[in-house]
Amino acid sequence: MSRASLEKDPRDVQRMFDAVAHRYDLTNDVISLGQDRAWRKATLAALRAEPGETVLDLAAGTGTSAEPLADAGVRVVACDLSLGMLEVGKRRRPDLAFVAGDALHLPFADASFDAVTMSFGLRNVADVPGALAELLRVTRPGGRLVVCEFSRPTWKPFRTVYSNYLMRALPPVARAVSKEPEAYVYLAESIREWPDQQALGLLVKRAGWSQVAYRNLSGGIVALHRGTRPE
Numbered sequence: 350m351s352r353a354s355l356e357k358d359p360r361d362v363q364r365m366f367d368a369v370a371h372r373y374d375l376t377n378d379v380i381s382l383g384q385d386r387a388w389r390k391a392t393l394a395a396l397r398a399e400p401g402e403t404v405l406d407l408a409a410g411t412g413t414s415a416e417p418l419a420d421a422g423v424r425v426v427a428c429d430l431s432l433g434m435l436e437v438g439k440r441r442r443p444d445l446a447f448v449a450g451d452a453l454h455l456p457f458a459d460a461s462f463d464a465v466t467m468s469f470g471l472r473n474v475a476d477v478p479g480a481l482a483e484l485l486r487v488t489r490p491g492g493r494l495v496v497c498e499f500s501r502p503t504w505k506p507f508r509t510v511y512s513n514y515l516m517r518a519l520p521p522v523a524r525a526v527s528k529e530p531e532a533y534v535y536l537a538e539s540i541r542e543w544p545d546q547q548a549l550g551l552l553v554k555r556a557g558w559s560q561v562a563y564r565n566l567s568g569g570i571v572a573l574h575r576g577t578r579p580e
C-alpha cells in the first residue's frame with residue numbers, strides 16, 4: 350500500500366509520491382476537473398516574479414508548478430523530496446533545474462532567492478512552521494512567498510457537496526485513473542485535516558513573514574497565501 354499516514358513521515362511521503370509519479374499529472378487534471386490550470390496561472394500572477402529573478406519552487410514534483418515560471422523567463426529551481434517525481438520531471442522538462450531536497454533542511458544558503466513558492470506541497474510536510482521558517486531563511490530580505498494549497502470552501506452548502514466529493518467520489522475516480530488509489534484517499538484525508546485560510550495565515554505570520562494575506566480560488570477549494578520577508 351503506497352500511502353502516507355497523517356503523521357506525514359517523510360519516508361512514507363517520499364515512497365507515496367515515487368509510486369504515483371508516472372501518472373501524477375494526468376490524475377491531477379482528471380480529479381481537479383481541469384481546475385488545476387487556472388490555479389497555476391493565479392499562483393504565477395501572485396508571485397509577481399520578473400524575468401531574471403531567481404525563484405524556488407519547493408515540492409515542485411514533476412515540475413508542473415515550476416514550468417510557468419521558467420516559461421516567463423524566471424530562473425526557477427525545482428526542489429522536491431521524491432526522486433521518482435524528479436525523474437519524471439527531468440524527462441518532461443530537461444531544461445529545468447531539478448534539485449533533491451527536504452523542505453525542513455533546504456540545501457540552499459540564506460537569502461538565495463528573490464521569491465519562494467510551494468504548490469500543493471506544504472500539506473504533506475510533517476512540520477509546517479519548520480518548513481515556513483526554512484522558506485524564510487532562503488528568501489532575501491524583501492523577497493516574496495506564495496503558498497498554493499487546498500483550503501476550505503467558503504459557501505456552506507458547497508462545502509458539504511465538496512466534502513462528499515472528496516471522501517466518496519474521489520477514491521473511485523482515482524481508482525479508475527491511478528494505479529495507486531490509496532494515495533488519493535490520503536489526499537482526501539489530508540485536505541480535510543488541513544488548517545483553513547485564517548489558521549494557515551496565522552502560521553505564515555508566526556513563521557516571521559510580514560504583509561500576510563490570502564485569496565480564495567474556486568470558491569475556497571484552493572487558497573493562495575502571500576507573505577514578504579521583512580527587510
Ligand SMILES: C[S@@+](CC[C@H](N)C(=O)[O-])C[C@H]1O[C@@H](n2cnc3c(N)ncnc32)[C@H](O)[C@@H]1O
Pocket residue numbers: 359362363366407408409410411412413414428429430431434450451452453467468469470473474475
Ligand atoms: C501534490 S505534489 C505537488 C507537486 C507540484 N508542486 C504541483 O503543483 O503539481 C506534492 C509534492 O510535495 C513533495 N514533498 C512532500 N514532502 C516534502 C518535503 N518534506 N520536502 C520537499 N518536498 C516534499 C512530494 O514529493 C510531492 O512531489
